[in-house]
Amino acid sequence: MLFAEGPQAAGQLAQQAMDRMRAEAVAPHPHNFTVWYAYYSGRYPDLTRAVDIIASNGLPFTEARCGDLYHKFFAADGELQAMQEIGDKLTEALAGIATTLSSAGNDAGNFGAALKTFQGQAELSDTLAQLRGIIRVMTEQAQRVAVRNQFLQTQLTDSAHQLENMRRDLDTVRREAMTDALTELANRKQFDQALREAAAAAMEDGRPLCLLMIDIDFFKKFNDNHGHVVGDQVLKLVGRTLKDSVRGRDTAARFGGEEFAIVMPECTLDEALAFAEQTRATIANRRIVKRTSGAPIGNITLSVGVALYELGESLGRFIQRADEALYVAKHEGRNQVRAHVHAGEAAFV
Numbered sequence: 001m002l003f004a005e006g007p008q009a010a011g012q013l014a015q016q017a018m019d020r021m022r023a024e025a026v027a028p029h030p031h032n033f034t035v036w037y038a039y040y041s042g043r044y045p046d047l048t049r050a051v052d053i054i055a056s057n058g059l060p061f062t063e064a065r066c067g068d069l070y071h072k073f074f075a076a077d078g079e080l081q082a083m084q085e086i087g088d089k090l091t092e093a094l095a096g097i098a099t100t101l102s103s104a105g106n107d108a109g110n111f112g113a114a115l116k117t118f119q120g121q122a123e124l125s126d127t128l129a130q131l132r133g134i135i136r137v138m139t140e141q142a143q144r145v146a147v148r149n150q151f152l153q154t155q156l157t158d159s160a161h162q163l164e165n166m167r168r169d170l171d172t173v174r175r176e177a178m179t180d181a182l183t184e185l186a187n188r189k190q191f192d193q194a195l196r197e198a199a200a201a202a203m204e205d206g207r208p209l210c211l212l213m214i215d216i217d218f219f220k221k222f223n224d225n226h227g228h229v230v231g232d233q234v235l236k237l238v239g240r241t242l243k244d245s246v247r248g249r250d251t252a253a254r255f256g257g258e259e260f261a262i263v264m265p266e267c268t269l270d271e272a273l274a275f276a277e278q279t280r281a282t283i284a285n286r287r288i289v290k291r292t293s294g295a296p297i298g299n300i301t302l303s304v305g306v307a308l309y310e311l312g313e314s315l316g317r318f319i320q321r322a323d324e325a326l327y328v329a330k331h332e333g334r335n336q337v338r339a340h341v342h343a344g345e346a347a348f349v
Contacts, residue, residue, distance in 0.1 A: 013040050014033075014037060016040040017036035020040075021033070026061060026063055027063065032066045032070070034070060035069045035073075035074075050069060050072070050257075053257070072256075177189070178190035182232060183254050185242065185253050188254075188255060191253035191255065191263065194251035195318075198265040199315055201265060203311055206311070207265070208266065208267055208268045208308060208309070209264065209267065210267045210268070210271070211319065212304055213304070213306075213322040213326040214279075215258060215259050215304075216259075216301075216302060217301045217330070217335060219234070222234065234300055235258065237283075238300070239254065241279065241283060242260060242262065245275070245279055249265050250263060251263040269306065269341075272308070273337060276304040276306055277337050280304055280335065283301065284302070284335060286299065287299060288300060301335035303326055303334045304329060304337040304338070305322045305324065305325030305327070305337075306322060306338070307325060307339065
């Protein structure tokens, strides 16, 4: 991870990062240093927001939590490294193919030149024995080319397999880079991409686009009472429910912490509200039990904010309106769905 501050500013930021790691009692290894250096640099607003929310909730910055922050906001470095490794393999494989094809071309050229020589010798031969000798040499030359070509065919087949394996590796890297590891939903990076593409399509064809912002009610209290392992199971449950419920063209994402989002192209506000209400009811009717004992530990509920995209509005404002509707749903009692109706005014239904 590269930062562009000058030496003096960099030294001050580094000192702040080291002081914070000592204060939080976390090891000063590169991953933790990257998180805190980036936080104090102020160049990563999403990271700053996440750290401030964690701090405002009184949660400690444990090794695990710092690790989550690093992987969430700086995982692209791992993606780039993996893609670089695959790119190196691809370059090597292509070089091998080029060498193979060049060798095949040389063999063909050499054999053609030999044929011309043999043709000249045949025209000048005076005896049957001389012709037999020419034919024997030509046959041996042809056999050598045939064997060589078989070897080249094997090399090309192996190279094709290598390229196919690299294609699969690249698909895996891309998928992992765009997926939240815990819930297996789209991560924030994929959400941003899906929202941009959906908004561009809506601007082009005029079809409706809706956005849902979803929050698990009292999740912090649930975590405090039952532990993070159970909390993770709840996040997985909500993620699986959303994944199973959305349409094929929708994108369900983990937006951050216990907050989720769904991008719904070609969806009217009424359709989005109906979907949100059905999803809310489905989760509310689920009973949460301990895996070890089967003992019930309560229910979870969702608050949902919905917004309909208005052509030309910024995506930041679009997300903000859905978030404002979510805030209203939580403020008015939670376990409900509210919608921000118009971009130009704070009207909710």
